[in-house]
Amino acid sequence: MIDKKKRTVFKEGAITPSFIADSIAAHSRKNNIGAHDIFLGQVRNDLIDNKTVVAIEYTAYQEMAEQKFYEIREAVFAKYNLVCLHIYHSIGVVKTGEICLFVFVSSVHRKEAFDACREIVEQVKLLVPIWGKEIFEDESSVWKENK
Amino acid sequence: MIDKKKRTVFKEGAITPSFIADSIAAHSRKNNIGAHDIFLGQVRNDLIDNKTVVAIEYTAYQEMAEQKFYEIREAVFAKYNLVCLHIYHSIGVVKTGEICLFVFVSSVHRKEAFDACREIVEQVKLLVPIWGKEIFEDESSVWKENK
Amino acid sequence: MKINILVFGQLYDITKVSQLTIYEVNNTEQLTRKLIEQFPELSKFKFSIAVNKKIVQQNTILNNEDTVALLPAFSGG
Amino acid sequence: MKINILVFGQLYDITKVSQLTIYEVNNTEQLTRKLIEQFPELSKFKFSIAVNKKIVQQNTILNNEDTVALLPAFSGG
Numbered sequence: 487m488i489d490k491k492k493r494t495v496f497k498e499g500a501i502t503p504s505f506i507a508d509s510i511a512a513h514s515r516k517n518n519i520g521a522h523d524i525f526l527g528q529v530r531n532d533l534i535d536n537k538t539v540v541a542i543e544y545t546a547y548q549e550m551a552e553q554k555f556y557e558i559r560e561a562v563f564a565k566y567n568l569v570c571l572h573i574y575h576s577i578g579v580v581k582t583g584e585i586c587l588f589v590f591v592s593s594v595h596r597k598e599a600f601d602a603c604r605e606i607v608e609q610v611k612l613l614v615p616i617w618g619k620e621i622f623e624d625e626s627s628v629w630k631e632n633k
Numbered sequence: 634m635i636d637k638k639k640r641t642v643f644k645e646g647a648i649t650p651s652f653i654a655d656s657i658a659a660h661s662r663k664n665n666i667g668a669h670d671i672f673l674g675q676v677r678n679d680l681i682d683n684k685t686v687v688a689i690e691y692t693a694y695q696e697m698a699e700q701k702f703y704e705i706r707e708a709v710f711a712k713y714n715l716v717c718l719h720i721y722h723s724i725g726v727v728k729t730g731e732i733c734l735f736v737f738v739s740s741v742h743r744k745e746a747f748d749a750c751r752e753i754v755e756q757v758k759l760l761v762p763i764w765g766k767e768i769f770e771d772e773s774s775v776w777k778e779n780k
Numbered sequence: 781m782k783i784n785i786l787v788f789g790q791l792y793d794i795t796k797v798s799q800l801t802i803y804e805v806n807n808t809e810q811l812t813r814k815l816i817e818q819f820p821e822l823s824k825f826k827f828s829i830a831v832n833k834k835i836v837q838q839n840t841i842l843n844n845e846d847t848v849a850l851l852p853a854f855s856g857g
Numbered sequence: 858m859k860i861n862i863l864v865f866g867q868l869y870d871i872t873k874v875s876q877l878t879i880y881e882v883n884n885t886e887q888l889t890r891k892l893i894e895q896f897p898e899l900s901k902f903k904f905s906i907a908v909n910k911k912i913v914q915q916n917t918i919l920n921n922e923d924t925v926a927l928l929p930a931f932s933g934g
Contacts, residue, residue: 513730514730522675523750526671528668530667617865629929631930632934758857764788764789
């Protein structure tokens, strides 16, 4: 039972805890799953030049990004024995403390879920054309740099 | 802001998606968190000698288990730079498709959350005196063996 | 000299009780021998022994009112 | 010969438009040179170039109606 249909990754604004809960609940029907690894990226209140980040505004080259997400999914499904794999990324404004990235990997045994989830997160940050603009309290902003 | 108070790990029955959602939502106030890694163990419908597992009944040496969970928490907090760490394990009956283990690790950057979460899951399976009894449709059962 | 014994997992299927009391044993080796006399089936299983919640690898001296737990291989998670 | 240009991230702060059109260029090197003539500030930034959604590392021949995207370092997640 492999679920790898193409779907939209981008969600307008923050990814909510209730959306995550619904995703988890939807997997209770997949009785061969033994392990889920979930990565959540949360917007930090970083201090940059004495100003505190209050939100990040995400923009993307969406057509290319969806293509990249699809390629990442295909490669990871080919490499690891997974049951399910879902990736969601915010577009638009996400406030500090809110979730902007949700990677959800399910497998029979835990090793595959752990390995695949980590690999996906690294590849999303490296390969997908998304840009974050960090917004401060005074509405000034700076383009985010990933480490 | 390090949160490492001692608490009860065991939950009677399955760990629900809404409980997980509430845990995630509670972390939106911790604005220095940039990454969460969540591991969920789900009860599988394994086929053993032609009988399908419909539930696992967990028992534990609870006093010793709580002590072990505490030691695992302390060691992981000492080793990794984490903001938050929560571990929940079911006791009693958990049906196939339901969640029996919830490890929730939060850090400023993703590397620590990934490393620590994986280490905790391995240690929980190795060090904590918990036993699962796999129950079949005909109410017969077999003691679970971890790989 | 009174030792409280706790039995877990598949070992419980042999003893049929989760708690029992053993008297007049001075160390974990004597204790194990006495338990196997009482429940010969126990000798077929591998299990660890915890004295007062700490797993002991070697023969360990026991004191009055110590709690000894018989722990088959863990299978949590 | 008409090439559609898409501009993203901090490069947009320079061009002030997210889409523009460049005519009469045959390859990505010519295109980059022409863009830097028009927006000299661009030369201060490192960016990748995608032709029809594929990143190209070397000078690449362009065809009429190709879409070229200017991509500064990604910062998703």
